[in-house]
Amino acid sequence: MAIPELVRHRPHPSLAGLVAGIVGLSELADDPVERRQPAGSLLPLVVSFGDPLEVVSLSDGEGTGRYSSFIAGFMPGHATTRFVGTQRCVQVYLTPLGAYRLLGLPGQDLARRVTSLDAAAPFLGGSLPERLAETATWAGRIGAVEQALLSALDAGPEAEPVVAWLWNRICRSGGRARIDNLVNQTGWSHRYVATRFRDQIGLSPKAASGIVRFERATADLGRGALAELAAAHGYADQSHFTREVVRYSGEPPRALLAAQRPTAYTALGAGPP
Known part of the structure; x- marks a missing residue:
């Protein structure tokens, strides 16, 4: 090849x-x-x-x-x-x-x-x-x-402000922010915010947050012990972190690190913001 x-x-x-x-x-x-x-x-x-x-x-x-x-x-x-x-x-x-x-x-x-x-x-x-x-x-x-x-650009719809705000806060927190707390800050009901978010973003706020957290945590693989990474990114413990990595990548953290799987950020030459 x-x-x-x-x-x-x-x-x-x-x-x-x-x-x-x-x-x-x-x-x-x-x-x-x-x-x-x-x-x-x-x-x-x-x-x-x-x-x-x-x-x-x-x-x-x-x-x-x-x-x-x-x-x-x-x-x-x-x-x-x-x-x-x-x-x-x-x-x-x-x-x-x-x-x-x-x-x-x-x-x-x-x-x-x-x-x-x-x-x-x-x-x-x-x-x-x-x-x-x-x-x-x-x-x-x-x-x-x-x-x-x-x-x-001019032909497409803009996301509702509450949806864009929630997505940006999830990203800024690395997926660690509590969704209930964020929704409470909007002044809207949880049902309304979750429905609008899922419609425009594609997944529920909780599901989207889980992917962002996985992405940020796995970008740090190799920079410390797994238990330390789990704590730093808000997982309950190392076992919880491992289960989430397997869920999103199909393999445990050490195997994922060794395999160096390609990601969007790999292609872009940078890690997650």
Whole structure:
């Protein structure tokens, strides 16, 4: 297998808070390559002009099959993918707020599933993959995808302020903030906030918070004893931490660290904020 080519791009300032990053990826494999993708808070949107990628399994979701261009919604579990041949694509890492704004779809319509781009975002499907294949440089390919996203800004809905506020507070706390306390600060009923949040973000506040906490905690693997990491990130104990890591990644912490599983933040060259 040839060494993958990865080109990173910082999104246009107008996409701040909506797009965490954009990358161009080219990879050649003569034999099937199978990878496990842990759960994460960013939603990968893939505009492909190479061979299809097979979604082999989803631990908590649906949508297995072969895809050219697709988006993977917010998922509280891990995925296994496989490809052979040439993978060439532009990958956009959307925040849940970004998916709602740029695609104009309720988050709950995308969550726990893989959806073809023609169904989820026709403006990024259609002839765009062909244009990318005909474009000679990664700068040109990424620029074409970014321009399509910028053009979608004015057409999509903005998340309700209470939803955006709650999501941002969950992220700022690293998933450690108590949801009941945050909801009480909004002045709205728990039922109202949870319903609006699930509709626009895709998962319940508690489920989304669990993924953010897992993401932050596993970014620190190897920087201390597991019991210390568990306490630092608000888990009851090391056993609780281990169970949550297995739930979201499919393997215990030490195995996850040794395997160096790819994540969105790995592709972007940075850890979770």
